[in-house]
Amino acid sequence: MACPHVSGLAALLTAAHPEWSPAAIRSTLMTTANISGNDGKPIIDSANRRPSTPFAHGAGHVSPIPALSPGLIYDLTAEDYLNFLCASNYTSSQIKIIARRDFSCDPKKSYKLSDLNYPSFAVIVSQGGGEAYKHTRSVTSVGGAGTYTVQCAFDKIAVNISVEPAVLSFKKVNEVKSYTVTFRVNPSMLAGTNSFARIEWSDGSHVVRSPVALSWRSN
Structure with missing residues (x-):
């Protein structure tokens, strides 16, 4: 049932914002999704009844009201x-x-x-492939002028995540800004290990959230 629900929400957003591209519609659904259930607890993976990861819930549960005004979008x-x-x-x-x-x-x-320029991050860590991985993204302000500050949540044993610049200031609607994320990984993690993180931009009223998945692979 996820497909018809998301399709309906995409139609709703297209009616509200006919100037948005399909990529913008996808971006707003992803970056405003909830990462917890309606009870405030972690989303449960139905396969094992444990707290789910982005491999199971993706960006989270879609939330149509915040999606109408996401603040920033990742366009393509x-x-x-x-x-x-x-x-x-x-x-x-x-x-x-x-x-x-x-x-x-x-x-x-x-x-x-x-x-x-996708609203999420996937990092494949190859043994012997180095410890630093850089990804660059561009965001477009659809909420007009505002200043967004970044916050990152991650497992410090597996990775350190830094964002440059850490503050993005927009002066007008449809202004585009770019930033670079550096993932400094622990190369000694065992092959087959997965670690998950979040990157969030907020201006105090909008929260633009991107899921992060890191996977350690053998050569």
Whole structure:
């Protein structure tokens, strides 16, 4: 039943904000979702009756009222998706089938999956692959002028998360600002370990929340 519920909420948001892109609609549903149940307790994973993780609940339970006014959104263009296909090692012929037009990946450009301006973060930690991972995101103010401060919640044994800049100030609606997140991971974690975190931007009235999942993999 999640699909029809979310589809209905997407239609509601599109009616309220017809100028928003599909990516903006997805962003507002994700970043305003609740990470606890209506009772204020953690969302329970029905498979094991334990507190769920983002692997089970994703960004959380959708919350339609906050979604109407999210403050900030993570937007995407068609070009962003094409670059993502390049990062996924799609060939020009494969991309043409999807895009329905010619598009060639620039051999001089370095494409990364983490460059996609998605409202969540996934970090795959490879043994021997280094201890620092950087992801850059851009947010658009749909709430007008305001100053947002970041807060991060994470397991300090597994990772340290820092954000630069830690404060984003917007002077007008639709202004875009970028920030970079650095994940400094513990390389000694066992392969198969997962750790979860949150990155939240708030101006005092809006909370723009992104889930984070880190997975340690063997080579």
